[in-house]
Amino acid sequence: MQGKKLRITFLFFSFFALLFFSSCVTNRNFFNQVDSHVGRGDYQTAVSMIEKNEDNLYTKKDLVLKSLDKGLLLHYGGDYKTSNKELAYAEEKMFEYFSKSISQSVQSFIINDAVIDYAGDPYEDIYSNLFMALNYIALNEMDKALVEIRRFDTKQKNLRLNYAQAQNKANQNSLSDAYFGEMSFHNSALARYLSMLLYRAEGNVDAAEIDLRYIKTAFRDQSQLYPFSLPSSLDDELIKLPGLERLNVLCFTGLAPIKTEEVIRFYTSDTYYKLALPLMFKRPSRVVFIGVEIENEDTGEKHQFRLDPLESIDSIAYDTFRQKQDLLYFKAIARSIAKSMTTNVLDAASRVDQNSDASGILGLLSIVSLVSNELTEVADLRTSRYFPAKASVGGIHLAPGRYTVQIQYKDAWGGTIWLETIQGFDLKKNTINLVEGICLQ
Amino acid sequence: MKKTSIIAIAMMLIVVLSSCVSTTGTQVNRIDARTQTDLSGYWNDTDVRIIADTLVQECVNAPSIVNFIRQYQRPPVVILGSFRNQSDEHLDTSILAKKFEIALVNSGKVDFVASSMERGELRDERENQQEWSSELSAKALANEVAADFMLIGAVKTIVDSSGADFTRTYFVTAELINIEKNTKVWLGENSSIKKYIRRDTVRW
Numbered sequence: 001m002q003g004k005k006l007r008i009t010f011l012f013f014s015f016f017a018l019l020f021f022s023s024c025v026t027n028r029n030f031f032n033q034v035d036s037h038v039g040r041g042d043y044q045t046a047v048s049m050i051e052k053n054e055d056n057l058y059t060k061k062d063l064v065l066k067s068l069d070k071g072l073l074l075h076y077g078g079d080y081k082t083s084n085k086e087l088a089y090a091e092e093k094m095f096e097y098f099s100k101s102i103s104q105s106v107q108s109f110i111i112n113d114a115v116i117d118y119a120g121d122p123y124e125d126i127y128s129n130l131f132m133a134l135n136y137i138a139l140n141e142m143d144k145a146l147v148e149i150r151r152f153d154t155k156q157k158n159l160r161l162n163y164a165q166a167q168n169k170a171n172q173n174s175l176s177d178a179y180f181g182e183m184s185f186h187n188s189a190l191a192r193y194l195s196m197l198l199y200r201a202e203g204n205v206d207a208a209e210i211d212l213r214y215i216k217t218a219f220r221d222q223s224q225l226y227p228f229s230l231p232s233s234l235d236d237e238l239i240k241l242p243g244l245e246r247l248n249v250l251c252f253t254g255l256a257p258i259k260t261e262e263v264i265r266f267y268t269s270d271t272y273y274k275l276a277l278p279l280m281f282k283r284p285s286r287v288v289f290i291g292v293e294i295e296n297e298d299t300g301e302k303h304q305f306r307l308d309p310l311e312s313i314d315s316i317a318y319d320t321f322r323q324k325q326d327l328l329y330f331k332a333i334a335r336s337i338a339k340s341m342t343t344n345v346l347d348a349a350s351r352v353d354q355n356s357d358a359s360g361i362l363g364l365l366s367i368v369s370l371v372s373n374e375l376t377e378v379a380d381l382r383t384s385r386y387f388p389a390k391a392s393v394g395g396i397h398l399a400p401g402r403y404t405v406q407i408q409y410k411d412a413w414g415g416t417i418w419l420e421t422i423q424g425f426d427l428k429k430n431t432i433n434l435v436e437g438i439c440l441q
Numbered sequence: 442m443k444k445t446s447i448i449a450i451a452m453m454l455i456v457v458l459s460s461c462v463s464t465t466g467t468q469v470n471r472i473d474a475r476t477q478t479d480l481s482g483y484w485n486d487t488d489v490r491i492i493a494d495t496l497v498q499e500c501v502n503a504p505s506i507v508n509f510i511r512q513y514q515r516p517p518v519v520i521l522g523s524f525r526n527q528s529d530e531h532l533d534t535s536i537l538a539k540k541f542e543i544a545l546v547n548s549g550k551v552d553f554v555a556s557s558m559e560r561g562e563l564r565d566e567r568e569n570q571q572e573w574s575s576e577l578s579a580k581a582l583a584n585e586v587a588a589d590f591m592l593i594g595a596v597k598t599i600v601d602s603s604g605a606d607f608t609r610t611y612f613v614t615a616e617l618i619n620i621e622k623n624t625k626v627w628l629g630e631n632s633s634i635k636k637y638i639r640r641d642t643v644r645w
Contacts, residue, residue, distance in 0.1 A: 098605070098640055098642075099605075099641040099642050099644045100642065100644070101643075101644050102644070102645055103645055146527070147526060147531055150528070150529035151530075154529055154600045154602065157602070158602055158603075
């Protein structure tokens with residue numbers, strides 16, 4: 001009779017546990033459908049799919065992620081104003097979540113890291129300003145674009161400060177290779193490039209030259225994140241040719257990395273351990289090189305050039321994740337040990353006096369603890385999904401006028417994967433003439 | 442056993458159901474408009490008031506305006522140029538620009554003409570009047586008063602930060618420029634607004 005009662009109570013608890021924790025599981029397969037629309041360049045459908053299913057895709061702790069994902073897709077789809085609203089909200093929340101919640105930290109030690117408000121990685125924080133700047137450029141609001149550039153600059157200063165402090169610490173502790181190597185991303189060439197274009201358009205040549213120098217420094221000091229040569233067009237960017245204006249092309253390709261889970265289960269003499277560790281993997285892109293063809297709509301004069309890689313956003317995402325990886329792993333191990341020990345203690349206590357009521361309850365709790373360990377010990381796989389993987393740039397001096405710009409995204413065999421044509425691009429004097437291309441395949 | 446099970450189940454129910462409970466509500470209290478309210482550390486009404494109380498008054502009492510009145514026996518005509526936001530936050534500089542305009546006009550020492558943003562609408566109206574208004578009441582075309590001076594300005598910020606602490610210093614500049622000669626007849630600067638902001642590193 002007692003055994004039957006125990007079984008019923010166990011089933012009851014298991015049902016509740018399943019009900020409670022199933023709400024934490026994000027419908028990851030659904031993202032694959034969204035991704036397929038993104039790959040086809042159908043960003044509006046991707047956004048509406050997310051909006052219709054956002055309660056299934058994101059929890060209350062994922063406000064930053066939701067806004068980042070939507071903000072980026074809206075940018076790609078050309079809805080710049082709404083994109084800015086989303087990205088600004090994401091930035092505001094990242095700022096707010098700088099302060100860590102004590103209650104969530106305790107919960108994360110008991111349950112898992114996904115119960116903490118997602119506060120974004122440094123690269124997500126910085127790139128949100130860059131995409132907002134791109135939105136303002138598209139909306140022809142240059143002062144506001146420059147505000148975003150200044151905001152990014154402040155954040156980069158902080159990163160550099162952290163970098164310098166880590167460097168000092170490493171030097172003091174003779175850890176230069178091991179410790180210092182973990183703090184590689186501290187200067188974004190893409191951000192500096194945009195800043196340079198904006199200051200150049202404003203006529204602030206000194207600030208533009210400083211940015212140009214920073215681009216070169218980013219390549220030199222972070223060679224593992226910039227394993228390619230400086231863009232060939234870079235040195236011509238600040239040259240003023242009489243009667244000609246500069247046209248710049250900035251293309252984003254591929255998708256930034258996402259995370260997957262590696263589960264390790266093992267038994268010692270009488271203890272079961274489960275470790276769920278997040279791993280980051282890069283999503284391969286078919287795009288190997290990008291060609292640009294520009295035709296003057298009045299004269300028919302054509303120009304062709306290739307774009308050069310400027311930033312490997314996926315490498316930067318991977319790098320910032322690597323900085324936190326050891327801490328995440330240490331926390332997962334500590335949590336797993338604590339959970340397993342709790343199960344063991346309850347189990348051992350239930351065996352002390354097997355005939356008492358307390359023994360039954362303790363035995364039951366030990367089973368619940370084991371089940372909840374299995375159910376709750378999952379890796380925190382949250383990361384924004386729609387940042388691009390690579391940014392490539394190029395530029396050319398042309399006479400002011402109307403142009404058709406064709407961007408060809410090619411694979412390793414020279415086959416065209418994606419073709420973008422921008423007709424009637426008005427190349428104007430004394431402003432930023434930037435063509436943005438996107439192929440997230 | 443029975444009693445303990447009921448307590449355990451009740452506790453579980455409380456944990457599960459408490460996650461569904463949310464509290465909403467808005468409380469509004471009217472406060473004096475001059476009350477200093479620093480919530481985020483960003484540019485706010487108090488900052489606008491500080492600038493308006495000092496810089497605008499300096500501008501109104503600028504010796505160049507007094508000299509102009511003495512020389513030409515009329516108040517100078519001023520046009521509002523751009524008040525640029527060169528800070529690192531999205532702030533509305535038009536409020537500050539309007540404060541300048543209001544103070545200068547109300548001082549009686551200068552006349553203001555419509556800015557480049559405003560005059561397009563006025564010109565459209567005048568053109569419409571030529572077609573639709575009576576000849577007597579229609580206002581003449583090409584009879585605008587040209588400005589003598591242009592008022593321009595900018596708001597800049599310097600941010601210094603380390604971890605959870607940062608300071609924000611605002612540099613507000615305003616300039617009155619002689620349109621014909623490009624000479625700057627008055628320059629004003631206020632850099633008295635400096636905020637030390639400390640972010641909480643923990644919360645509940």
